[in-house]
Every structure is written in C-alpha cells, then in structure tokens.
Amino acid sequence: MAVKDDKLLQAQPTSGPRHVAIIMDGNGRWAQARGRPRLFGHHAGARRVREIVSACPELGVDYLTIFAFSTENWKRTQTEVAGLMALFRRYIMKEMQEFVKENVRVRFIGDRLRLDKQLSILMDETETLTAHCTGINLTIALNYGGRDEVSRATKRLAQDVAAGRLDPENVDEETLPKYLDTCVLPDPDLVIRTSGEARISNFLLWQSAYSEYEFIDTLWPDFTRQVFSDLLSNYGSRDRRFGAATA
Known part of the structure; x- marks a missing residue:
C-alpha cells in the first residue's frame, strides 16, 4: 500500500504532528459537481483514505483519526445512510488483511x-486482527459525536463514583480522559477539515482543546498526499505555546 515518494520525503516537516485528525468533508458535493449520486463521492472518499494512510509513515505521522460517520449523520436520507453502512462493511472486509x-x-x-450487528462484528474482528500491529495507529470515528462521547464517559465515571471505585475528591481534568473512547490515544496535534467549512462539527471536543486547526477548501476526494504533506509542513512552522507567553 505504501509507495515511496522522494518529493514527499523531502517535504516532511522537521517537527511535524504525531497525531493528525481529519474531518473528511465534501464527498457529496464532489459527486454532485460531476453529475453523480452522493454515494459515488463516498466511494471516492473511501479510496482516498487508503492513500492518506499509506502516506503517514513517510510523513512522520504515528496516529491518524478520521471522522467517517457522526451521530448527526443519521439525519441524512435513508438511502444515503443505508449506502454508507454498506460501504463501511465492504471497506472493512476489503481492507482488513491489507x-x-x-x-x-x-x-x-x-x-x-445503533450500528447493525454485522458491521459491529467486523469492527471487533478488525481491532482483534490488527491488535499486534506496531505501525501507524488508524482510528475510525463511526457513529461518533464529541458531546455523546463526553456524556457516555461522564456516565461511566459517575457509576464508578457511586460504586465506591472512585473518590469524587480525586476527580480532575486528568480523570475524564480515562473514560473517553480515545483513552489509549494521545490528543491530536493537528485537526484538518476539508471542503471549505470552518467548524469542528462535534468532533473530538475534549481532545482538541490545544490542537492546531487547518480549514481548507479542498473536497475530501481531492485531498492528495501532496496536500497532506503541505499541511504538515505548515504545522511545523507554527509556534505552539499552550498558553505560555513568548520569551
């Protein structure tokens, strides 16, 4: 899957992000601009994921988190939702061994x-099958919403307090992350949103408190390895102070 590209290697930032999260937006508009149904764009977007995953090791990215389907996406037409669920199943089955x-x-x-049983089983199988892998960490957000995640985490935290497993006096800002879906992941250094929209759409609300953001006009199916590399280079030139003053 990985292909060496000297131009990309040369463009690798000297202090690039370890964890990149991407809101993959614009599949439907990409397809409609070509007179095709929205699902055509989603299939093109799925193919683009493979290219970006393969580019990560060359560009120094250890963790990639992609926003595939939000808790709000159920509001789309029944046809589109059903097509997306079928696409997810086919994608996982096709890519699992890869x-x-x-x-x-x-x-x-x-x-x-809320996901169908077959899809949930495939997700479990993929996590088990790749658990020994030590390369890039790919996290796929599926039926995910930041507020929903925090709500579920808070509920689990409250249950531990009620059961006496957690002292409420010891709860601080380091406690909640242990209950989040991303508890084993570092916070994203860089969050990218494609398609020209400048909002975070309920994605990684807690985790992205100090993330750098890039909002770009490129539609997701047109998001190439070179676009990715350029954004990583931009990140390397930023001064991240985390609230501290400059010298």
Missing part, C-alpha cells in the same frame, strides 16, 4: 449500539 500486511493498528470510536 491493514495487517501494512502493520496498521485499527481502532474504532463512537457508540456501536
């Missing part, structure tokens, strides 16, 4: 209760 070959560790975040 992930293992390329040493990609796959995780899923989000509420699985």
